[in-house]
Amino acid sequence: MKTAKPGIKLMNKGRLTGWWFIAIAVIMIAAFYFYPMIQALLLSFKSGKGANLHFTGLDNYKRLFSDKTFLTAVKNTFIYLIIQVPVMIVLAMFISVLLNDSKLKFKGFFRTAIFLPCVTSLVAYSIVFKYLFGADGLVNMLLTKLHLISAPIQWITDPFWAKVTIIIAITWRWTGYNMIFYLSALQNIDNSIYEAARIDGASSVRQFFSITVPLLKPIILFTSITSTIGTLQLFDEIVNITKGGPGNATMSISQYIYNLSFKYSPDFGYAATVSYSIVIMIVILSIVQFKAAGEK
Structure with a gap:
């Protein structure tokens, strides 16, 4: 009768030991x-108030298309997504290129200063923005003293300006976060490529669009997808700055989920359905972004 070789026994023991190491994490x-x-x-296929839930099949998913509040929240969220994400990505890329310049002094200070907003508390910075953009806040005060406006802008209570305030807030918060990814990628690009381009007479703008942008394509795709996911889950800024108002003018999908679960009469089944609508949107938009980028 054949017996297992010592090497095979040791290999199997090593594999088993590896599984023990990751067992707790798994x-x-x-x-x-x-x-x-x-x-x-499973909950998304049930309906009822509180804990009194019963199976209703796809009724909750059909309800989404006739729910005006949900459709308003989706529209608001996509406004943030379409405007804020491209602006933030372009800003992050532009700032990273500036901070990657070998001739720039105090680079460490500038990098830290721009990155700091993304380590601040979401609630704390949202409340600060709420007071800064209040009717009698610092922003209106400065704009009035500079004679750019004659009357205070209602940043929080006007539907249009409330959206602008939210977009400014999340752009300020997350631009530095995305800048780090671009800066890391730029430092891995061989400088000889730019030297060859300069010898060929390529301007800085031509180098940026012909060298930098193509080489940053994987990072652009990554930051686009992560920013899309983050914006579709936007919650803290909305709740703390505008509370979804005026009316439902700034309400996000995540805030609507919160309201369905804890503010209105608890409807956990429908709240779970709305939650999975975000999952579906993320999957669809991620596929679209991968296709647009030509990535497999």
Whole structure:
């Protein structure tokens, strides 16, 4: 009778030891990520108030298309997405190119200063923005003293300006975060490529569009997808700056989920359905971005 070779036994033992090392992490991820996700999916097919839920099939998903509040929240969220994400990505890329200049002094200071907003508390910075953009806040005061406006702008209570305030806030918060990715990618580009381009007579603008942008394509795709996911889940800024108002003019999808669960009469089944609508949107937009970027 043949016996297993010592080398094979050692290999199998090593594999088993490896599984023991990751077992706790796998169990925790399964318990706190996958199990709630599956339960939320099952919950999205149920309806009822509070804990009195019963299976209703696809009724909740059909309800989405006739829910005016949900459609308003989707429209608002996509306004933030379409305007803020491209502006933030372009700003992050532009700032990273400036901060990657070898001739720039105090680069460490500028990099830290621009990155600092993304480590501040979401609630704290949102409240600061609320007071800065108040009717008698610092922004209106400065604009009035500079004679750019004759009357205070209602940044918080006007539907249009409230959206502008939210876009400014999240752009300020997340531009530095995305800048770090671009800066890291730029530092990995061989400087000899730019030297060859300069010898060929390429201007700085031509170098940016012909060398920098193509080489940053994977990072642009990554930041676009992560920013899209973050914007579709936008919550803290909306709740703390405008509370979704005036009316529902600034309400996001995530705030609507919160309202369905805790503010209105609890409807956890429909709230789970709205939550999974975000998942569907993220999947569709990610596929579109991958196709647009030509990535497999």
